[in-house]
Amino acid sequence: MGFFMKYGVIIIGGSYSGMSAALQLARARQKILVLDGGKRRNRFADHSNGFLTQDGIAPDEIARTARQQLLAYPSVYWTDQMATDISGEKDHFTVSTDASERFHGKRIILAIGVSDTLPDVKGLQERWGQTVFHCPYCHGYELGQKDIAVIAVGENSVHQALMLPDWGATTFFTDGRLTLNDEMSAKLAHRGVEVEHTPIARITGSADVYLTDGRTLSFAGIFVASRNKPSTSLGEGLGCAIEETPFGTQLQTDANKETSIPGVFACGDVARVPHSVALAVADGAWAGASAHGTLIFG
Ligand SMILES: Cc1cc2nc3c(=O)[nH]c(=O)nc-3n(C[C@H](O)[C@H](O)[C@H](O)COP(=O)(O)OP(=O)(O)OC[C@H]3O[C@@H](n4cnc5c(N)ncnc54)[C@H](O)[C@@H]3O)c2cc1C
Numbered sequence: 125m126g127f128f129m130k131y132g133v134i135i136i137g138g139s140y141s142g143m144s145a146a147l148q149l150a151r152a153r154q155k156i157l158v159l160d161g162g163k164r165r166n167r168f169a170d171h172s173n174g175f176l177t178q179d180g181i182a183p184d185e186i187a188r189t190a191r192q193q194l195l196a197y198p199s200v201y202w203t204d205q206m207a208t209d210i211s212g213e214k215d216h217f218t219v220s221t222d223a224s225e226r227f228h229g230k231r232i233i234l235a236i237g238v239s240d241t242l243p244d245v246k247g248l249q250e251r252w253g254q255t256v257f258h259c260p261y262c263h264g265y266e267l268g269q270k271d272i273a274v275i276a277v278g279e280n281s282v283h284q285a286l287m288l289p290d291w292g293a294t295t296f297f298t299d300g301r302l303t304l305n306d307e308m309s310a311k312l313a314h315r316g317v318e319v320e321h322t323p324i325a326r327i328t329g330s331a332d333v334y335l336t337d338g339r340t341l342s343f344a345g346i347f348v349a350s351r352n353k354p355s356t357s358l359g360e361g362l363g364c365a366i367e368e369t370p371f372g373t374q375l376q377t378d379a380n381k382e383t384s385i386p387g388v389f390a391c392g393d394v395a396r397v398p399h400s401v402a403l404a405v406a407d408g409a410w411a412g413a414s415a416h417g418t419l420i421f422g
Contacts, residue, residue: 131157133415134219134229136207136358139164140401141392142235143190144408145415150197152416157201157227158194159219163355165237165393166262166401168253173262175401186401210362214387231415234359234375234383234390235408238399240350241372243277243301247327248348255331256346260284262400263345264291270344271295273333274317275324276302277349280370282312284349289315292344297333299324354394362388369397381411382418389415 133149135142138160149156166172166183173179178186194200205221210232212218219227240258242248248256257263264272272292274285276299285296295318298304304312304319312319322335331343352372360366365376365384374397375383375390383390391411392404 129155129228131155131201131227131229132419133157133231133233133412134159134217134227135233135235136210136219137235137237137392137394138162138191138202139187139235139237139392139404140190141237141404141408141411142233143187143194144405145233145235145389145391145412146194146200146408147190147197148409148412149416150194150200152413153199154416154419155199155201157203157229159203159205159207159221159227161206162204163237165240165355165399166253169263170254171266172401173265175405178401183401207356207358210358210388217387230387230419232362232388233411233415234354234364234388234394235392235411236358236394237355238352238372238374238393239355240352242348242350243275243299245275245299245324245327245348248275248346251327251331251346255344256327256348258348258350259398259400260287260291260347264288264347267292267344271342273297273331273341273343273346275299275346275348277351278302279308281349282308284347285317286311286315288347289317294318295320295341295343297324352393352399359383359388359390359394364388364390371397380414380417381407382414387418 132154133156135158138158172183205223209220269292288294359375367376377395389411391407393399
């Protein structure tokens with residue numbers, strides 16, 4: 125398909141942000157290629173909440189509808205291959221894949237998302253997206269104002285614990301990873317947050333916290349801030365600048381979503397905080413239009 129063809133833009137990552145970028149470019153009648161590994165970040169959750177017109181819809185279904193609408197444009201090409209390497213420079217990029225194909229494009233958009241690393245607490249990972257979450261706006265409402273746990277990973281967990289009382293009575297587990305200073309304790313007390321310092325042995329049942337002293341505290345849901353980094357190292361491989369966020373690292377972009385490497389754009393979770401489907405879609409739309417602009421104006 126791609127060996128003798130040069131695309132205007134090659135988009136790596138065909139989830140919400142990548143497809144949103146692709147849609148703008150398709151509507152500008154640009155010849156584009158989307159490569160997608162199909163591992164959307166919210167694949168662990170049954171429902172995606174908070175995205176206008178798609179509230180409560182399955183993440184897969186939102187992606188399926190988007191892809192169907194996108195592929196109706198004749199200048200859009202799609203492959204379910206993983207990009208393994210990007211070489212070249214503005215106007216002359218080559219993308220290699222895990223199927224040993226090579227594709228050529230004038231611009232690159234990295235919409236590769238981030239990976240989530242959870243603290244080493246037994247039982248957390250297997251409940252991720254079901255009763256263990258990071259974003260209260262995404263999954264807080266469905267807990268029906270019942271009891272909520274927050275597990276500390278560091279100081280930014282205090283922020284999370286201070287937010288959660290709007291969704292339910294909150295207990296904050298410092299779990300040996302965080303020492304609270306007087307100011308933090310006062311703020312937590314002011315918001316009515318219970319603090320539990322006994323270390324966690326494991327998570328059991330639906331969302332029960334079993335402590336090392338033998339007590340078990342039951343909750344409707346558990347919130348924990350995951351550590352994020354770009355889901356693959358394509359950006360780093362190209363030399364794109366990386367920046368710190370409160371949650372980990374991301375690709376640095378300017379106001380037009382261009383990375384530090386000319387002709388390489390990035391959007392969605394890998395290039396902005398905070399994270400949500402709505403914000404990824406908005407970010408992607410702007411990255412698509414910006415990349416198109418540079419094909420016209422340089
Ligand atoms: C458990 C959980 C639940 C969530 N629930 C909600 C919710 O209810 N509402 C909400 O708004 N947000 C929710 N989010 C956040 C939401 O999932 C993200 O904000 C959103 O998925 C970001 O979209 P994206 O396109 O930037 O990245 P992603 O959706 O992560 O997609 C990245 C895509 O790039 C592909 N990819 C990566 N590297 C390559 C490569 N080298 N080659 C080819 N393809 C590649 C991946 O396979 C994937 O398809 C949730 C997140 C989690 C973790």
